[in-house]
Amino acid sequence: MHEVTFLGAIREAIGEEMRRDPSVFVLGEDVGVYGGAFKVTDGFYKEFGAQRVIDTPISESAIVGVAIGAAIKGMRPIAEMQFMDFISCGFDQIVNEAATYRYRYGGNLSVPMVVRGPSGGNVHGGLFHSQSREAWFTQVAGLKVVMPATAYDAKGLLKASIRDNNPVIFFEHKYLYRRVKETIPDDDYIVPLGKARIASEGTDLTIITWGAMVQHCLSAAELLEEDALNVEVIDLRTLLPLDKTTILESVKKTNRAMIVYEAPRTGGYGGEIAAILAEEAFEYLDAPVVRVASVDAHVPFSPPLEKYYLPNVTDIVESARKLAKY
């Protein structure tokens, strides 16, 4: 066992997979000599050389496209978006090329690749360095979408993503990068895609969440214990494919569900989960399905605005109290 940050865990995952499998390589802006804007690939250029750690021009579409081309030719590329916000510039390649290749080849082709990068707010990044855009991709068949909340998961899920034969969009919440420190195993391990995690068990109320919001929800759950409220927190970890079983089982047990996410409320992935509950757990629901999310706006820059924009622990606690009393 050893201690790592969330970021360190991601770095370990990439490094170990690159050592294990020569088909794994990374590409992105400033990932080489500089080691990446957040230093995720620090030292890799020295260790693996310019062929496997490719400093690209500022061309998100080409970065993704080159990764696709390499993937269908048998490599396992990991493309870094310097910020996940810039994925909008490589959007077509992801949703129309990567996601559909296998389908168009009648199943006779795989696209084993990862697009990863820092996502999310709460770091005074403003509109274009703070976005939570997972819901653009959870509606696209052929993609997998992953968003870890702990260092252990970040490492295990990223390894699973690299070994997966499908294009995986891997969102790393940058707020967690250096704030999370955990002790994780030294051995090789993966965390399978498509399996949610019960981050905290409970019986009175289920909170379904992912990314940095997991921490908020666990904090809220602790506070709610003072009210003798026993909250189950589900950390989805993988958004697509969704682990419906874990969600439904939990809600069938607690009969109350709340979904917490960082993206703006309208159109966020929380809607999908609420919809599933409203359809498939209706009989078990004793109260409305509540969503706690950001307000319907862009991620604003000035601190009071961003604070207002983001859901916080108090919001979660209060909504949970109301929901429990319902």
Next chain:
Amino acid sequence: MHEVTFLGAIREAIGEEMRRDPSVFVLGEDVGVYGGAFKVTDGFYKEFGAQRVIDTPISESAIVGVAIGAAIKGMRPIAEMQFMDFISCGFDQIVNEAATYRYRYGGNLSVPMVVRGPSGGNVHGGLFHSQSREAWFTQVAGLKVVMPATAYDAKGLLKASIRDNNPVIFFEHKYLYRRVKETIPDDDYIVPLGKARIASEGTDLTIITWGAMVQHCLSAAELLEEDALNVEVIDLRTLLPLDKTTILESVKKTNRAMIVYEAPRTGGYGGEIAAILAEEAFEYLDAPVVRVASVDAHVPFSPPLEKYYLPNVTDIVESARKLAKY
């Protein structure tokens, strides 16, 4: 009153607004001499000239970007995507540029523009000429998203969109283009954005839908009358901003809700609507909120596949029967 096709109504809307307001102009691939791939702008080049009917190179990002630049400089551009599927190639310009300008200018700027084009399947178009991608945009604050189901609405909503001071993404279901024929007024009229329409009144069950699915739902409603089932069909018309009031009032009356949409089920906008009902109409729901949508796949080409993929009238009727009995 005169008879027009759905497509003709769109053409009328653009032509009349161009005649009314010199700041309105159109740009897109083949919109000029050729009159557009679907002939929406047929004859405009002759009438308005090359300055106001701009044949662009194949550059979706520039098409949208040029429209934005013109809009902030006081024009009212209408940008055509030859197929809405290609909007993925101009995605960044829409979600990061157009949608955020006003916010970044502290409210001191408007971006009056429309991005419009043919959307949707059921025309043997395959993966890249059949997509229903409205949910990429309904999660982006600053945009309005419109999708008419009738010729009357197509004209009135498009006129309202052109006159609106915000970027509007206007989805035209190509299946309706020449199949829909209606008699509409000769006078200038608009249909306000943000207002749903009760397409058919009912008391037993509410179906919420939009686009080409409105027709399916009305057909289903007719068939369900034979079961003495009285279905209310809501045609959303505008997806963003959403007319929650009309939806909630209807469901509070009928106590049963079904959402029908053409996009793949997972991550589609139907999730958002179901979530709203699960949260805000919970007390009134006597049954699960049911979603009828396409399967989670790409829009396949071969007829049996596309048929299987798309929701059809039978699916709607059967789901409605089950829901009514629940």
Next chain:
Amino acid sequence: MDVKTNASRRKGGADERVSGGEAAQSRRELLAGLYYQLWRVRHFEDSVARLNKQGKILGGVYSGRGQEAIVVGTVFGLRRDDMIAPVHRDIGAFLVKGMSARLVMAQIMARESAPSRGKDSWTHTGDIEIGIIGSTSMLASSMPIAVGAGLAARMQGMDSVVVSFFGEGSTARGDFHEALNFAGIHKAPCVWVCENNQYAYSTPTHLESPVPFYKRGEAYGMPSLAIDGNDVLTVYETTMQAVERARRGEGGTVIECVTYRMEGHSEADQATYRDRAEVEEWRKKDPILRLRSHMLANGFTEEELPEPAPSIIDEVRDAIDWATRSPLPDGRQAVEDIYDESAGVTHWASPYPNYVRIPWLGR
């Protein structure tokens, strides 16, 4: 080389032959091979157009009539491990690279036996085993992918080359630029074949680019040239030089093949936006006629130059029969072929350690 062999080796599955150019031993064989392939593509496409008129094809049909010299001239000399990234106008490239006429026809007819199993139509599929990278409809989007495939081959220690096709109109897209710039920086083993057929749908070239198309290549530090795209020998020789250059690791070349789109944009387009006279002018430059005259002047007899060879007629008839007899997919297959769950995962999860609360998030 027995020019008929290509056809006779074809079957329902992937074609086993090495491509024609590699096997061509002499100038005579080369000419015969090119002539054969030109007719093969022409006859195949004409047959598809006929089927389309008969309502037997549902999707868009984009004829390469008049442009066959480009796909034939570029692909004929490639190795099996070389790759091509054709677009909508290049159905012929599939044939020349070695996908059987049966499979291509089944693809067009959206049959279950097709490479995409009916999932999509036309050139939106491929076969990576024989080096065919398909495209989506999104013009130019396959260009960065071609770069990636080329760089991957290099990482894998191979000297394979990728030939990427695109219409002149598609050079306006951002992906064209990002791909060529990336390729230029990394000397990717890619050859860039611009098919300038004078129109992008209805749009004439002066509304697509302010400069001649080959000129664009210079912005990426690549040798860039325009050639007569209706002269298959010029196309063959120029592209082979470019392919060898790329194979030697010296990077890409941009080749603008000047040609003309004889049909409408798709079979649905009457192309009224252009001059009848212009079309007639170009009809005289037909690539098959041109090669034929050249061959007749160079020792071939009329009998050696059938229009087309019976084996081609047989091959295409067989392809149509085979595809027509092949069943359409079952509707439920719509949800297949989306994910590959045969993951290369070698280790499985160790148990999750006790959850560690992270101290920084108070409230």
Next chain:
Amino acid sequence: MDVKTNASRRKGGADERVSGGEAAQSRRELLAGLYYQLWRVRHFEDSVARLNKQGKILGGVYSGRGQEAIVVGTVFGLRRDDMIAPVHRDIGAFLVKGMSARLVMAQIMARESAPSRGKDSWTHTGDIEIGIIGSTSMLASSMPIAVGAGLAARMQGMDSVVVSFFGEGSTARGDFHEALNFAGIHKAPCVWVCENNQYAYSTPTHLESPVPFYKRGEAYGMPSLAIDGNDVLTVYETTMQAVERARRGEGGTVIECVTYRMEGHSEADQATYRDRAEVEEWRKKDPILRLRSHMLANGFTEEELPEPAPSIIDEVRDAIDWATRSPLPDGRQAVEDIYDESAGVTHWASPYPNYVRIPWLGR
């Protein structure tokens, strides 16, 4: 021209002055004006860097130190109705185009009084009244917008010109290509100013492009040239010629201004990836030093060339005070300024006609 006037006319609101170049009557006035503006930008940016070190600024700070000649030389001579589309390195362009130092400082400090009311920071805002088109973070994405603004001006019968700025690294993006191609075809009245400061974050130029950057412009049929970006007079003269050309309707020009980024990519970057010696070499080419020597050799006295003028020190101090005193926005404003509901709608809906069932959809 009283070079101090610029500053003294500045206030909390938009600056009313016409830009300096227009008013400059003589060579002497031109030199004095450029010198003043160079110092104004330098002192403003240095002050921001200092505030940043003091932790008074939250967002990214991208210093244009060493590159001031570009924003000053290009913007100084523009008319009020001309437009600029600056990017992250060009905060100075806001000042020269006429946004008051107070407003720019408030923007950087995310105050409610800022043009973006705290919604976003740095150059992500603008003021269309004085011709400032802001950018998002997405590099090169403002370039198609610049084309649109330029074409719109033309449609409106104006002869305004748009100057679009971009780092050399940003020329790799698809939007660069789509914008310049569009502009080239339509002879948009835009001038394209590439700030080649040798790095894109850590990435050196040879990994950004296989050709010198100005070369790219030729692919769009525009006059393209590289100039010394640290010589403000060259920048001024070259861009003014390009602006006048664009104004005459003859289309754009690509101007690569060769310069050097003296600081890290952002104030957070130590830039250890580059040679100390390289930095020192460029320090000698400082644009202010250069202009100063030139002016001293051409009849100006030391006293006439303060470093910087007291009015600049006052202006920036005042801006910091004003911005510091300005309140932050109220959190609830996060949901304001998203939509403009003051629609230009002139008619309202007539009643919806009876719904007509459409016959084609039976079952």
